[in-house]
Amino acid sequence: MTPVPAFVDYEFAGRKELCLCTATRSSRRVLIIPPLFDEMNRMRKMLVDVMLALESLDVASFLPDLPGTNESLVALEQVTLTDWQDAIAACAQQHHISDIASFRGSALAVAALPKARHWIFSPVKGATILRTMLRTRVAADRESGLNTGLADLSAQAETRPIELAGNIIGPELFAQLNAADIPDRENQRIVRLESDNKPADAQIPGSALWLRAEPDDDPAMSSAIARDLAGWMGPQ
Numbered sequence: 001m002t003p004v005p006a007f008v009d010y011e012f013a014g015r016k017e018l019c020l021c022t023a024t025r026s027s028r029r030v031l032i033i034p035p036l037f038d039e040m041n042r043m044r045k046m047l048v049d050v051m052l053a054l055e056s057l058d059v060a061s062f063l064p065d066l067p068g069t070n071e072s073l074v075a076l077e078q079v080t081l082t083d084w085q086d087a088i089a090a091c092a093q094q095h096h097i098s099d100i101a102s103f104r105g106s107a108l109a110v111a112a113l114p115k116a117r118h119w120i121f122s123p124v125k126g127a128t129i130l131r132t133m134l135r136t137r138v139a140a141d142r143e144s145g146l147n148t149g150l151a152d153l154s155a156q157a158e159t160r161p162i163e164l165a166g167n168i169i170g171p172e173l174f175a176q177l178n179a180a181d182i183p184d185r186e187n188q189r190i191v192r193l194e195s196d197n198k199p200a201d202a203q204i205p206g207s208a209l210w211l212r213a214e215p216d217d218d219p220a221m222s223s224a225i226a227r228d229l230a231g232w233m234g235p236q
Contacts, residue, residue: 010091018071019064022051026060027236031097036105038165039210045217046209053226064091077161077168081176085112099233105129108180118188119232126180133164189232
C-alpha cells in the first residue's frame with residue numbers, strides 16, 4: 001500500500017505553520033527543507049517522491065512550509081532570512097529532528113542549527129538566486145516595453161519591497177540573501193548531480209529540475225537521493 005503523507009504543524013512567532021510528514025513513528029527522522037522561491041514550486045513533486053521513497057526505507061520525513069510560503073498566513077514581504085532560520089530550528093526542535101536535508105538555496109536557511117547533521121543538495125549562494133530572479137524580472141519588463149536594469153532593480157530592493165519571479169521580497173530579506181554564502185560545517189554532506197563539477201562528497205544521476213520551465217519530477221533521481229540520505233543517516 002502506498003503511504004499517504006499527512007499534515008502536522010509547528011509553532012513559530014505565535015502562529016502555526018504546516019508541515020507535510022510521513023512515518024512519524026519511525027525512530028529515524030529527517031527535516032527536508034525545500035528550495036526557495038520559484039525553485040520550490042518546480043521541485044515540490046520531486047521532494048514528495050523523496051519522502052515516499054524514504055518511507056519505504058523506514059525513515060520519517062518532514063517537509064515544512066516556510067513562513068510566507070505555501071499555506072502560511074504571513075506575507076512573504078514581511079519575512080526575513082533570520083525568520084526562516086529560526087522557523088526551521090523551531091520545527092526541528094518540536095518534532096525531535098537532528099538530521100537536516102536542505103535543497104539548493106535552503107542551505108542558507110539552516111544557520112540556526114549548527115549542531116545538527118546537514119545533508120545538502122546542490123547548494124547555491126543567495127546572490128546567485130537573486131541575480132537569476134533579477135534577470136527574469138528584467139526580461140519580463142522588456143517584454144512589457146519597460147527598460148529596467150539589474151542595478152536599478154537592486155537599488156529599489158534595498159529600500160522597499162520588490163516583485164521578483166512572482167515573489168514580493170522585502171529589503172531585509174533581499175539584503176540578507178545577497179550576503180548569504182554556502183555554509184561550511186564539519187558535520188555536513190554535500191551531494192550534487194553527476195553533471196556538476198563543483199566539489200561534492202557524492203554525486204548522483206539526475207536532472208536540474210530547478211531549471212525547468214514547469215514543475216517536473218525525476219523518479220530515478222528521487223530514489224537515488226532517498227538512498228543516499230538513508231545511508232548517510234545510518235541504521236536505527
